[in-house]
Every structure is written in structure tokens, then in C-alpha cells.
Amino acid sequence: MSDSFERIQRVIAKIPRGKVMTYGRVALAAGMPGAARTVGYALRALGPKVPWQRVLGAKSPRTAHVTIVDPRGKAEQRRLLEKEGVQFDARGGISLCEYGWMPGQRAVNPPSSRPARARKATARSR
Numbered sequence: 449m450s451d452s453f454e455r456i457q458r459v460i461a462k463i464p465r466g467k468v469m470t471y472g473r474v475a476l477a478a479g480m481p482g483a484a485r486t487v488g489y490a491l492r493a494l495g496p497k498v499p500w501q502r503v504l505g506a507k508s509p510r511t512a513h514v515t516i517v518d519p520r521g522k523a524e525q526r527r528l529l530e531k532e533g534v535q536f537d538a539r540g541g542i543s544l545c546e547y548g549w550m551p552g553q554r555a556v557n558p559p560s561s562r563p564a565r566a567r568k569a570t571a572r573s574r
Contacts, residue, residue, distance in 0.1 A: 456490040460498040467549035470506040501528040511541040
């Protein structure tokens, strides 16, 4: 495996459950600014070794989208992200303000991704 793919793998492996990064942000965090396509190639080569579903295409500075063309792959990525508590807007976008992550940020999962028992315990303690 190439050095660049290894750096990309390390970044993607750190993305917390319920958070996402764009291809460009992964490249930046791996020390390869402007190499978003390389991140895509690495994801294809790495396969299920990394949480691939957490890497998305940027549609704007505030919104990311699933960019997989294959309908089955697209549906699978959305299913996996929703299972982690990531919410999509009516246009299929994901708020990077809410769900975006960069290395060095403290991981805080959205309340919907916590088990029901944990939500009830939190509600009782208020």
C-alpha cells in the first residue's frame, strides 16, 4: 500500500461514528491538500477496512452529499449513515455544521445515536 493511501486510511479510521468528512477534508487532514480524487481511489482500494460511508462529496461549504453513482451503493451508504444517527435533509444533503468532523475535534455523537436507555437516563437526571 502506498504511503498516501496509508495516511488516508489513518484519517478515515479516526472519523467518529455519526460524523462525516468530505473527500477534500480527508485529503487536507492527510497532508495532501487538493487531492480529493486520490481519497476516492484510496477508498476503492481499501474497501471495508475503513468506515467508507463517512466520506462524502462536498456540494457547498456547509453541505455534503452521497456521490456514489451506483443506486445500490448510494442506498447502502445512506442506510449506514442513518444507522449512525446522521440525518439527511429533503434534498439528500448532510449538514457539515452538525455532522462534519476534522481531526483534533472532540467527538460528540448526536443524541439520536445513543441507545434508548442512555437517553432515558439522561432525561431522568434533569
